[in-house]
Amino acid sequence: MKNMIRFSPSTGSNSPDVWxxxxxxxxxxxxxxxxxATRKAALIDVVQNFDPRSARTDFSSANQVLELVNxxxxxxxxxxxxHPHADHMMASYYLKEKTGAPNAIGEKVNEIAKLWSDYYNLPNQFSPRDDFDYLLNEGDTFxxxxxxxxxxxxxxxxxxxITYIVGDAAFVHDTFMYPDSGTSRADFPGGTSKDLxxxxxxxxxLPENTRLFVGHDYGKDGREPQWEATVKQHKLExxxxxxxVTEAQYREQRDARDATLALPDRMLHALQVNLRAGKLPKPEADGASYFKIPANKF
Structure with a gap:
């Protein structure tokens, strides 16, 4: 089944088209x-599909995105x-091979890789500098x-x-949710409600007319999935x-909510792939890749 597509057109000068x-x-x-003007494009946070029951991967979602591009x-x-997603595998390396375009992520992925190397007991197995063409820092522009x-x-x-700001569009990933769903969790290793x-x-x-595009939505109360709202809408709704709301009030409710949440069912599989830009672990002698899942650490 095809994924749902929604188009948000450019609003004028220095404003992108967004699908x-x-x-x-x-x-x-x-x-x-x-x-x-130029029809040049970027792909952001594209998914590599994964079935946690059978540990099978495929690129049907990424291929749909490429069809949309064409x-x-x-x-x-x-x-x-x-960021290195906890709830889905990224398609970065696959898309790089298919398009010839460079891939990029935030520079602090190096620190995240070190953190998760310890959790997986996989020293020196993740090398973001080798798997991503660009590691981006605060204040970088392109x-x-x-x-x-x-x-x-x-x-x-x-x-x-990291957040990407393109004119009046900001890609704010797992920070905000749609206004009726609030904000994202901050309890993964390295995350904090204070920083969030x-x-x-x-x-x-940002200017109140800035379109904020979030990373996730779960169709609250049975409504259709939604992922775009302005800064003004978030301030009001x-x-x-x-x-x-004060910082103390926000952090209290965020931390209390996070304490009730289970780990995403793909997390321990996904991070060892995403820290390799979407590549599976190196094949072993039989030609197959194997996941390493830590027991009783979370």
Missing amino acids: GVYEADTGSIQYVVADP ENNLEVQWVLDT KIGELDVQVWLSPGHTLGS WATLQRILS NIHLAGN
């Missing part, structure tokens, strides 16, 4: 961001991720066609999450932040 492609198994939104006569200039892209370090959900609060406030300092 959101919803991946229902993980509630993830994958993005195609394009310069209307249908709209776009040229992929960048393959981007916002272009999608003629559009300027700013990189913000946005920790909280992970210690190395600071990140949320910084994003809310976000259930975790509206109404002059």
